[in-house]
Amino acid sequence: xxxxxxxxxxxxxxxxxxxxxxxxxxxxxxxxxxxxxxxxxxxxxxxxxxxxxxxxxxxxxxxxxxxxxxxxxxxxxxxxxxxxxxxxxxxxxxxxxxxxxxxxxxxxxxxxxxxxxxxxxxxxxxxxxxxxxxxxxxxxxxxxxxxxxxxxxxxxxxxxxxxxxxxxxxxxxxxxxxxxxxxxxxxxxxxxxxxxxxxxxxxxxxxxxxxxxxxxxxxxxxxxxxxxxxxxxxxxxxxxxxxxxxxxxxxxxxxxxxxxxxxxxxxxxxxxxxxxxxxxxxxxxxxxxxxxxxxxxxxxxxxxxxxxxxxxxxxxxxxxxxxxxxxxxxxxxxxxxxxxxxxxxxxxxxxxxxxxxxxxxxxxxxxxxxxxxxxxxxxxxxxxxxxxxxxxxxxxxxxxxxxxxxxxxxxxxxxxxxx
Numbered sequence: 001x002x003x004x005x006x007x008x009x010x011x012x013x014x015x016x017x018x019x020x021x022x023x024x025x026x027x028x029x030x031x032x033x034x035x036x037x038x039x040x041x042x043x044x045x046x047x048x049x050x051x052x053x054x055x056x057x058x059x060x061x062x063x064x065x066x067x068x069x070x071x072x073x074x075x076x077x078x079x080x081x082x083x084x085x086x087x088x089x090x091x092x093x094x095x096x097x098x099x100x101x102x103x104x105x106x107x108x109x110x111x112x113x114x115x116x117x118x119x120x121x122x123x124x125x126x127x128x129x130x131x132x133x134x135x136x137x138x139x140x141x142x143x144x145x146x147x148x149x150x151x152x153x154x155x156x157x158x159x160x161x162x163x164x165x166x167x168x169x170x171x172x173x174x175x176x177x178x179x180x181x182x183x184x185x186x187x188x189x190x191x192x193x194x195x196x197x198x199x200x201x202x203x204x205x206x207x208x209x210x211x212x213x214x215x216x217x218x219x220x221x222x223x224x225x226x227x228x229x230x231x232x233x234x235x236x237x238x239x240x241x242x243x244x245x246x247x248x249x250x251x252x253x254x255x256x257x258x259x260x261x262x263x264x265x266x267x268x269x270x271x272x273x274x275x276x277x278x279x280x281x282x283x284x285x286x287x288x289x290x291x292x293x294x295x296x297x298x299x300x301x302x303x304x305x306x307x308x309x310x311x312x313x314x315x316x317x318x319x320x321x322x323x324x325x326x327x328x329x330x331x332x333x334x335x336x337x338x339x340x341x342x343x344x345x346x347x348x349x350x351x352x353x354x355x356x357x358x359x360x361x362x363x364x365x366x367x368x369x370x371x372x373x374x375x376x377x378x379x380x381x382x383x384x385x386x387x388x389x390x391x392x393x394x395x396x397x398x399x400x401x402x403x404x405x406x407x408x409x410x411x412x413x414x415x416x417x418x419x
Contacts, residue, residue: 013260015049015057016042020267022059022073031059032070032098035278039271040101040141045075048145054078054089055149062095072096076110079149081156090156091115092130094145104138105145107152115162124161307412341397341404348394355387 022031023038033041045057055077062072073096078089095106107130111117117124124130134143134151319336337343362379365371 012046012050013256016046016260016264019045019057029071031073033073033096033100036275037101039268041073041096044101044145045073045096048075048149051146052077052079052149054080055094062097070098072098075145079153079156081153081160083157083160088160090152090160090162092152094148101143102140104135104143105148107132107135107148109161111162114165116165118159118161118163121161122159123155130161303413304409307409310412341401345394345397345401348390348397351390352387352394355383355390359383359387 019042023033023042025031031038048055049057055075057073057075059071060074060076061069062074063069075094075096076092078091080087081090082088091110091112093108093110095108097103097106109117109124109128109130111128117126117128119126123132130152132148132151132155134148337346359380362371362376362383366373366376
């Protein structure tokens with residue numbers, strides 16, 4: 001565990017600019033996060049750095065168990081924990097995996113060279129991987145990094161995962177004063193820090209305690225002279241100067257806050273516009289694909305129309321002189337079948353229609369009483385049998401003609417394609 005130090009907090013504006021830059025990258029260097037979750041990832045990290053300035057977001061290479069390496073976002077730093085009334089900092093790394101935030105992040109304890117992981121620990125394995133109920137019960141989109149760190153702090157406060165190794169404190173410059181030397185020797189033998197549950201090899205009966213962190217104080221904004229404290233002054237010029245500086249600082253902070261809100265609103269608007277443009281792009285691509293498919297279908301229909309036109313023109317050229325002398329004669333001679341199948345089809349169709357007319361006439365005769373009912377049934381039964389025979393023959397002829405027509409069209413299509 002690391003006692004809390006006093007580093008200067010990171011600049012929130014720089015963090016937001018960094019996150020906006022890395023999450024908006026495209027191409028091979030783009031982070032492998034879903035586009036619809038990048039804004040939520042940015043919000044989670046900004047909230048985390050605001051609540052815990054000791055965690056710094058950055059990008060790094062993560063290696064999976066199968067050997068794959070991928071560039072991911074991480075929050076690297078320390079989280080505070082309170083143990084026996086003293087606050088300590090635990091170094092951790094929070095990896096945001098490719099499926100974040102729909103799935104929980106990976107949390108690892110990151111001990112320094114003078115730290116060891118407590119074994120066994122209920123929530124930290126020997127490799128440093130952390131397993132918490134909050135991670136196991138991660139719910140999208142309500143779960144977030146701030147609540148995760150709060151849970152980590154509470155759990156580590158009950159059972160610290162790290163201990164500092166006991167190392168001697170070498171004193172290369174011996175003190176000539178024997179009293180001070182004795183005191184220094186005592187400090188070097190017992191001046192190392194240990195953590196709860198870690199017992200040293202000195203055999204002391206006192207229980208091990210966490211190291212008391214050093215108290216740090218912020219430096220004076222007006223400086224100091226050597227090791228002396230700042231001298232108070234009531235000079236009106238100094239008071240005016242100090243008040244003017246404070247006023248300018250307040251104005252600058254106000255302007256920076258307003259500018260930050262404006263830029264955040266602009267970035268959010270750009271992200272929304274990007275989503276709308278992406279949706280329109282998908283719609284345009286879909287419409288273009290439909291138009292291409294429709295064009296291909298129309299081209300196929302055009303080829304079919306051209307082939308039928310050629311067939312009709314050829315038939316007209318062949319039969320143009322034949323029909324002129326036959327229009328004054330029998331109507332049945334106006335049409336000439338080109339093959340036996342067509343003649344059989346014409347005969348079957350004519351017989352079928354003729355039988356329909358005869359049955360209709362028999363119905364009228366039965367209604368008028370011109371024919372007996374038994375004679376009507378006998379004639380209808382005989383005609384129906386003949387009609388069924390003609391219709392079955394016509395269906396078979398139609399199937400054969402359809403196969404022949406398909407083969408002819410296929411040969412003509414191959415001719416057009418080759419030409």
